[in-house]
Amino acid sequence: MHAPWxxxxxxxxxxxxxxxxxxxxxxxxxxxxxxxxxxxxxxxALSLAGALGILAANAVLTVRATRAGLPRKGQAALWLVTCGxxxxxxxxxxxxxxxLVLALLRMAAG
Numbered sequence: 001m002h003a004p005w006x007x008x009x010x011x012x013x014x015x016x017x018x019x020x021x022x023x024x025x026x027x028x029x030x031x032x033x034x035x036x037x038x039x040x041x042x043x044x045a046l047s048l049a050g051a052l053g054i055l056a057a058n059a060v061l062t063v064r065a066t067r068a069g070l071p072r073k074g075q076a077a078l079w080l081v082t083c084g085x086x087x088x089x090x091x092x093x094x095x096x097x098x099x100l101v102l103a104l105l106r107m108a109a110g
Contacts, residue, residue: 008065031095044100051089058082
C-alpha cells in the first residue's frame with residue numbers, strides 16, 4: 001500500500017539534494033560578484049533572500065507531508081533539515097544577517 005506522504009517527502013529529498021546545492025552555488029557566485037563591485041549590502045540581502053526562498057520551499061513541502069499523514073518522527077526530521085538548511089544557507093561569515101545589520105549601521109553612519 002502506498003503512503004500518501006511519500007511523494008512530498010521524495011520531493012523534499014530531491015529538492016535538498018539536487019536543487020539546493022545548485023541554487024546555493026548560484027547565489028554564492030552572485031554574492032561574490034556583488035561584493036567585488038563594492039555592493040556588500042546587496043550581497044548580504046541576496047544571501048538572506050535566497051535563504052528565505054529555500055526555507056519557504058522546505059516549509060511548504062514539510063507541511064504537505066505532514067498533512068498527508070507523515071509520522072511525528074518524520075515531521076521532526078524534516079523540520080530539523082529545514083532549519084539546518086536555513087542556518088547553512090545564511091551562513092555565519094561575511095554574508096550573514098549580522099553583516100547585514102552592520103552594513104546598515106555603516107550606511108546610516110555615513
